[in-house]
Amino acid sequence: MNGKLIPLVMFGLLAGVAAAAATPVHWQALPTTAPAPADNPTTPAKVQLGKMLFFDPRLSSTGTVSCFSCHNVMEGGDDHRPVSIGVEAQRGGRNAPTVWNAAFLSVQFWDGRAATLEDQAKGPPANPIEMGMKNLRMVIERIRRIPGYAPYFHRAFGPGDVITMDNTAKAIAAYERTLITPGSAYDRYVQGDHSALTPQQVRGMNDFAAVGCAGCHQGANFSGPPLPVGTGFFVKFPIYTDNPYVKKYDLMADLGRYEVTHRDADKHMWRVPGLRNLVYTAPYLHNGSVKSLPEAVRVMAATQLNRTLSPAQVRDIVAFLTSLTGPFPVQTMPRLPPTPGNLLSR
């Protein structure tokens, strides 16, 4: 369930950051389908059910918080807040990661505490400050009391006792694997359409490689190399602390992956987030403390590469990052089955 750390990758990473400029970057376009685990192939029936469940606030104790509440797929797949708000106005501790292209991550959550989208989907419903259900059994109990769900579960998973948390998570994960954004200007560029990027964006792309950003933000999703599912690509953040940003943005307060493993080596280790659709996902970083994309670029250069970028470099890199936006698939709204009147109390 928890992501595994590959020491070799980490070594290559930490040792290789400064050398990254010398290594030619292997620019990759995002695949047009997301990989799915062998035990949960993506099917239209699962995607349909998963979309219903993703949008259904009845999976929360109050009936007001759904996956969609903090992962707004009509926008950037997050909630444009520094930290999210769950049931009863409780604040979460970290910035909601985008669900867009999460299917391409090898572990889920900022600290990699879930190996798969299926595992991730089982987290928020029973988290007391997110969706607030007492436990996952109560979630299934809730779904079972909405009779209109049964035919959708049977269509997706066959006959029998199929309204289970495992199947609920599988359906949500199947839907999330459709939430991908191949075909951005960047993707078209690396596929050969040289008019897809502006000259400034191309300069920024080269700077992004030369400065060393691509040392960590590599691969088609800019979240690290392709790794087996459950293998997290973790990096220390901040690496360099002798800069004003560390204090200004309170970057040392959260111990990151250590909070899951309680191993000293995991202090301030974080899963490398992807960089697609950043235009939509401000504010930035695990604590949502950095409000603009140019500032996020400056912070990362200082804390991870010990570099101060020129204003022109920042502008160019930001221009490049905007080329990683969309396109977002047109989605129809799900129809949710009716609620029995005794499902939710005041």
Added chain:
Amino acid sequence: MNGKLIPLVMFGLLAGVAAAAATPVHWQALPTTAPAPADNPTTPAKVQLGKMLFFDPRLSSTGTVSCFSCHNVMEGGDDHRPVSIGVEAQRGGRNAPTVWNAAFLSVQFWDGRAATLEDQAKGPPANPIEMGMKNLRMVIERIRRIPGYAPYFHRAFGPGDVITMDNTAKAIAAYERTLITPGSAYDRYVQGDHSALTPQQVRGMNDFAAVGCAGCHQGANFSGPPLPVGTGFFVKFPIYTDNPYVKKYDLMADLGRYEVTHRDADKHMWRVPGLRNLVYTAPYLHNGSVKSLPEAVRVMAATQLNRTLSPAQVRDIVAFLTSLTGPFPVQTMPRLPPTPGNLLSR
């Protein structure tokens, strides 16, 4: 702004309830388009913008509550809770009315305090326990700080200073005028398709008229006769208080329209709600106290008609009411413009 009471209608109503059984009911199908005011014709550009605004939680103080939060158009157009939950977990005082077919009501809110959908849309954003913005000026300020909205406002309302609360409300109202459900089994039946209803539903339809329900719940939307916009169709509820339901469901606590007008004559006066899509809108009544549709029928018969229905009558009337369900239009999800990172605080 506030709905006007027509004494004649009221007289006809109060005097006529018992006589309704004798009057042949004029069964009407729901129109396939909703009427729009002369100063806000429904246009595709306004509907598109209105849909974006309807789904945009950034119109609330915390960035977490949108029109959609309490008017879930993926379901019954309400929030399947007894009372709604606004920003900072605050509970509202009344059950959220459905937005489906609200376009056919001559006043809005349970107490008719808004004459039009446009007026209604200006209520929740600055209500401290709903969307929590300090005032409507702050709502517009918020929208203006999301640069991606400007082109949509210009497309809908032309050039110039068009990002205003009036236009915001007009766009939301234009979208809401598309949220209608003509073509239900009932509609097809009254349009001549006699196979559209089951024999039980036809029995229930006749009972619905004979018992007197149609005295108030008349017209295509079952929310009263067609009246000029701003003219509320209000009825006292409960009329008959010598029954166990009044205490059981706490029906005297809320003074209804009196809370708006502070006129004694308006005590316990309520706008007659429509009856379409009741399958989706449990729990029932202004306080969301009644959990099932059969019980709602029993309560209304006792409190409004001083009648005790037989179990068969209740079953048949409920069967008829289910024929007023949907069909719901297939909707594409809106795409919301990106957020500047400093829009919302913790």
